[in-house]
Amino acid sequence: MIEIRGLDVVFGHGKNLFHAVREVSLRVEKGQSFGLVGESGSGKTTVLRALAGLLERVARVSGEMTVADETLMRQRSQSFRRRVQMVFQDPFGSLHPRHTVDTILSEPARVHKLDRIEQRVVHALEEVGLDASFRFRYPHQISGGQRQRVSIARALITGPEIILLDEPTSALDVSVQAEVLNLLMRLKREHGLTYILVSHNLAVVAHMCEALSVMQNGAIVETMSEKQLREHSSTMPYTRQLLTASLGYDRTAIDAFEEFG
Amino acid sequence: MTDSPLLSVEDLHVTYNTPTGLVRAVSGVSFELGREKLGIVGESGSGKSQTGRAILGLTAAGGRVSAKRLDFKGTNLLNANQRTLRQIRGGGISMIMQDPKYSLNPVMTVGSQIEEALLIHNPTSKRVARERSLEMLRAVKIRQPERVYKAYPHEVSGGMGQRIMIAMMMIPEPDIIIADEPTSALDVTVQLQVLAVLDDMINARGMGLIFISHDLNLIASFCDRILIMYDGRVVEQCTAADLDRAQHPYTQGLVNCLPRLDGSHEELPVLKRDPAWRTPPGAAR
Numbered sequence: 001m002i003e004i005r006g007l008d009v010v011f012g013h014g015k016n017l018f019h020a021v022r023e024v025s026l027r028v029e030k031g032q033s034f035g036l037v038g039e040s041g042s043g044k045t046t047v048l049r050a051l052a053g054l055l056e057r058v059a060r061v062s063g064e065m066t067v068a069d070e071t072l073m074r075q076r077s078q079s080f081r082r083r084v085q086m087v088f089q090d091p092f093g094s095l096h097p098r099h100t101v102d103t104i105l106s107e108p109a110r111v112h113k114l115d116r117i118e119q120r121v122v123h124a125l126e127e128v129g130l131d132a133s134f135r136f137r138y139p140h141q142i143s144g145g146q147r148q149r150v151s152i153a154r155a156l157i158t159g160p161e162i163i164l165l166d167e168p169t170s171a172l173d174v175s176v177q178a179e180v181l182n183l184l185m186r187l188k189r190e191h192g193l194t195y196i197l198v199s200h201n202l203a204v205v206a207h208m209c210e211a212l213s214v215m216q217n218g219a220i221v222e223t224m225s226e227k228q229l230r231e232h233s234s235t236m237p238y239t240r241q242l243l244t245a246s247l248g249y250d251r252t253a254i255d256a257f258e259e260f261g
Numbered sequence: 262m263t264d265s266p267l268l269s270v271e272d273l274h275v276t277y278n279t280p281t282g283l284v285r286a287v288s289g290v291s292f293e294l295g296r297e298k299l300g301i302v303g304e305s306g307s308g309k310s311q312t313g314r315a316i317l318g319l320t321a322a323g324g325r326v327s328a329k330r331l332d333f334k335g336t337n338l339l340n341a342n343q344r345t346l347r348q349i350r351g352g353g354i355s356m357i358m359q360d361p362k363y364s365l366n367p368v369m370t371v372g373s374q375i376e377e378a379l380l381i382h383n384p385t386s387k388r389v390a391r392e393r394s395l396e397m398l399r400a401v402k403i404r405q406p407e408r409v410y411k412a413y414p415h416e417v418s419g420g421m422g423q424r425i426m427i428a429m430m431m432i433p434e435p436d437i438i439i440a441d442e443p444t445s446a447l448d449v450t451v452q453l454q455v456l457a458v459l460d461d462m463i464n465a466r467g468m469g470l471i472f473i474s475h476d477l478n479l480i481a482s483f484c485d486r487i488l489i490m491y492d493g494r495v496v497e498q499c500t501a502a503d504l505d506r507a508q509h510p511y512t513q514g515l516v517n518c519l520p521r522l523d524g525s526h527e528e529l530p531v532l533k534r535d536p537a538w539r540t541p542p543g544a545a546r
Binding site for chain 1 (some may be wrong): 286514
């Protein structure tokens with residue numbers, strides 16, 4: 001469904017040159033959830049943005065990307081933009097503060113010249129567990145979890161096949177996180193969606209994904225199946241350290257931590 | 262070392278008068294802190310940070326704090342004068358905030374900020390202050406203390422910034438540290454390394470720690486004892502080891518709704534909130 005080969009992303013020039021993503025290759029099958037894990041600055045979000053076509057104006061992107069047999073050009077096609085949607089980390093920053101939920105949800109439908117916009121909006125809200133009365137509220141009038149549901153509804157409006165999820169629950173309380181993760185799992189089942197999930201939280205990725213890549217310093221260190229992750233059978237020291245750290249505080253284990261990169 | 266607690270809090274209330282009515286941020290929290298690591302866990306709005314701030318008299322303007330008892334080593338914090346409070350803040354009880362970016366002074370070098378914290382509580386010569394600050398930077402495992410001493414906060418990483426905060430809070434040798442989400446902004450490995458620094462210092466000096474966090478796993482593995490807060494109340498107290506056997510449905514819900522590394526892709530149990538949790542504990546308590 002998604003294939004990335006030899007992706008490189010470089011920001012800036014000369015002294016300010018920053019090589020954010022190095023030689024990243026990955027393959028995601030249709031209907032799969034694929035996780036990208038790493039610490040801040042590892043390049044995981046940049047891979048997602050490069051795939052979505054959000055970096056063409058700000059960085060030099062090279063490498064080959066195909067989505068469902070369509071080789072991606074610098075200018076993404078209209079159909080790509082309909083089929084691939086994104087949900088961002090911060091529901092405060094990604095919803096227009098002066099637009100109502102109704103405006104936020106109808107905009108992508110209008111851009112893609114879809115019909116029956118009102119029905120689509122109501123239906124999308126229903127799918128994310130919000131009733132139609134939310135249409136006329138502003139983002140500041142609803143909670144963080146509801147805001148993230150609106151972001152997901154906005155992604156669903158165009159009837160996508162692929163949703164790129166950038167830390168979709170890291171700004172939420174754990175009880176709300178559980179609700180949103182359950183929602184994402186259900187939507188994937190019902191619509192046969194394919195996900196790429198970017199997160200620093202290994203447990204969230206382990207819960208959601210069938211395969212994952214661990215990134216560090218812009219490169220993929222290791223790609224693991226869920227079985228390998230569950231059995232902690234990682235071969236790379238960096239991944240093992242990340243796994244240990246995800247299990248909680250252990251004073252003796254911390255002394256063995258190494259600096260990587 | 263005596264057995265009497267460092268800090269006693271009994272029936273602490275924090276209320277805010279807002280245009281839409283009275284908001285009860287904390288209602289009736291009681292606990293004692295000895296030389297131990299006490300975790301306060303709860304979701305946003307549970308009152309955990311408000312509890313920490315009320316102890317130090319840092320409740321925002323418009324907030325009212327009342328308690329039957331708020332006692333630090335025999336000093337009543339509720340009717341202490343500002344002079345006493347200033348001595349206790351930093352010297353007796355100090356606080357580590359969440360984000361070093363906002364809580365370090367951006368226009369002062371790291372060294373002079375740490376020295377300032379020391380000099381306010383223990384006047385000493387500039388030379389001694391410098392030596393002790395450098396020693397403190399080494400104690401929080403900063404590799405090039407001389408370089409960092411001269412650096413400004415924006416020149417250091419988040420993990421280093423948090424170590425600097427710890428150094429600054431530790432140098433007046435307080436008895437209690439209140440840490441409000443001290444490592445939430447950090448990557449997981451850095452987070453644990455910073456906590457190890459804090460842990461070692463607390464153990465070496467026999468201090469008390471109040472660790473406020475939303476991260477149940479972290480609190481359970483780091484602290485000795487846990488208070489679970491919901492809607493301004495402590496709904497349950499337990500030792501960290503007994504968290505799995507927690508009795509209160511809210512605590513159980515919090516524990517169960519966390520995704521796990523050995524995850525099976527099944528639905529996560531969702532926390533169902535019971536309005537009864539909000540009613541004040543009856544007289545039978």
